[in-house]
Amino acid sequence: MIRDFVEQLKKLGPSPLRHKEQEKGEDPPEEEASPQEEQKPPPTGIEIPKDSFVGRLVYSDFLWRCLGCYLCHTRCPTNAVNSEFMKPLRGLIPKDEADLYCAHGAVPLMIARMLTSPALKPNRMGWVPSDVKIAEKGEILYFVGCAPYYDAEFNDLPLGETQIAEATIRILNKLGIEPVVLPEERCCGHDLLWTGDYENFEKLAKMNVDMIKKAGATTVITTCPECYRTIKIDYAELFGDLDFEVIHLSEFLTKMLDEGKLQFTNTLNLKVTYHDPCRLGRHLGVYDPPRKLITSIPGVELVEMGRIRENSACCGVSSWLLCGEEAKKMQLDRLREAKNTGAAKLVTGCHKCRIHFICTQNEKVPEEFEDVKELEVVELTQLVAEALGIKLKPPTVS
Ligand code: SF4
Ligand code: SF4
Ligand code: SF4
Known part of the structure; x- marks a missing residue:
């Protein structure tokens, strides 16, 4: 389906995509797409003029802003899975140009x-x-x-x-x-x-x-x-x-836990809130297991944020792409939402979400967000380890 979309784009207008073979007067090789080939890269040897229709699309921030968070997928009445189209389109530009959209x-x-x-x-x-x-x-x-x-x-x-x-x-x-x-x-x-x-x-x-x-x-x-x-x-x-x-x-x-093989030994006396990572939640439907683990820990109270499960907010960065003002705003908004629950810890099921949140907590933030720095952001495994009495070395900074 996605390959078809790229093929359709190629047919648009006065040939915005030029195959090297076409320039030499040869027909580009035609291929039947098998299921395995759905993941294959777009054909090589394509040059996309930046001022063409497709060029303006693939060389603009617009294409690179999508987080693949699938929030739109949950809203779309026709299940159009638009974010899936970003992958082959992003692959149409040279890697060194694509790298410019990546943070770090x-x-x-x-x-x-x-x-x-x-x-x-x-x-x-x-x-x-x-x-x-x-x-x-x-x-x-x-x-x-x-x-x-x-x-x-x-x-x-x-x-x-x-x-x-x-x-x-x-x-x-x-x-x-x-x-x-x-x-x-x-x-x-x-x-x-x-x-x-x-x-x-x-x-x-x-x-x-x-x-x-x-x-x-x-x-x-x-x-x-x-x-x-x-x-x-x-x-x-x-x-x-x-x-x-x-x-x-x-x-x-x-x-x-259900089979009685996992038993928490420590009582934590703690209020926590949980951030559904989009890959775990909307992509794979894993909403309940993290919550069941959290609420099974003695002394832990789970207080939910407003945006949870399929309505969860993404942490603002995916694949290290385009971390900027919008991403920071999303992170601060999410930290604010977590802080407002009264929780001491924000638990996430994704170590990358955790990195992005901690990064923002360690930056200069508007005064009205200073208090979100008090939240401890942990990955679910760390909380489970604590409840099992597993001692882990504190992180070091160099
Ligand atoms: S960022 Fe999320 S909601 Fe926006 S287009 Fe991409 S997948 Fe959809
Ligand atoms: S880091 Fe977490 S919330 Fe952000 S895109 Fe990845 S899974 Fe989603
Ligand atoms: S939030 Fe921080 S760690 Fe994450 S991509 Fe942006 S600058 Fe990097």
């Missing part, structure tokens, strides 16, 4: 692209504490994602992203599970896919799926909603049946 000098995208090289052997295990139990092969695999990278990348913020990964392994160990952690795990490719870089996305996807299968995993647990969506929906679209189940940690732990 596009470093997050560059790291992901570097990881497509099989020759690159990342030190993925450097953060793993020596006293946790992990396995090389086994049925349950923990897909760590980029959290440990972000502690290095944002070392001026009090993030403690690695805590989330460490907490996950310690929680699983408490349940008697020694999860597989892949020593050469690659970025899931979410951010590359949403910036239209299908070619590199596919490379990462293939490497990860091969490694997961080789490890013998039948269940892949993620804490990051973006990894979750990417493996569960986008990898499956690319490769068909994956032969393994993908599950968010909140769903897995809720199952353990």
Whole structure:
């Protein structure tokens, strides 16, 4: 469907897209789109004049502002899924131009692209504490994602992203599970896919799926909603049946709770509110498991904000794109909404939302927002670990 849309655009007006083959007088190769090819990149060799109809679209902020948050999908009476069209359209411009729309000098995208090289052997295990139990092969695999990278990348913020990964392994160990952690795990490719870089996305996807299968995993647990969506929906679209189940940690732990295998030992005496990340909520419908976990912790009261579940507000940045005034306003509005509930902690099911919120709390904000800095923003895994009496090292700032 999305490929068709791009094809339609190509037919608009006096040929705004020019194939190199056409310039040479040759017909561009025609292809039948198979389900696997739906994820494939737009044809190569396309030049888009910036002053053409399509050029004005793909080179404007307009195209890059979409967060893929799916809020419009919940409102659209015809289920038009407009944000899905952004991916192939964004892929129509050269990568170096696309990088200009990415925050932090596009470093997050560059790291992901570097990881497509099989020759690159990342030190993925450097953060793993020596006293946790992990396995090389086994049925349950923990897909760590980029959290440990972000502690290095944002070392001026009090993030403690690695805590989330460490907490996950310690929680699983408490349940008697020694999860597989892949020593050469690659970025899931979410951010590359949403910036239209299908070619590199596919490379990462293939490497990860091969490694997961080789490890013998039948269940892949993620804490990051973006990894979750990417493996569960986008990898499956690319490769068909994956032969393994993908599950968010909140769903897995809720199952353990229901089976009586997970019991919270600490009483926290705390009021918290919960932010539904758009990838976990609107994309995958996971609204109840995080709430069930939170409300099962002794002494924890969940006070809801006005915008929750399918009406939740996005944190304002996706795929590290276009972080500016609008994103900051969205973050401050959300922090205000959370603060107004009277909660001491804002719990989110997404470590990236957490980074963006903490970033804004550490900036100069208008006076009327000063009090939102008092909120502690935590990822759900950190709260669960606290309720299980798991001690984690406080984040350091350098
Ligand atoms: S930002 Fe969200 S609501 Fe706006 S167009 Fe994109 S997906 Fe839709
Ligand atoms: S960081 Fe969280 S809220 Fe923001 S786009 Fe990603 S999942 Fe959605
Ligand atoms: S909110 Fe902060 S961490 Fe997030 S993209 Fe913007 S500047 Fe970067």
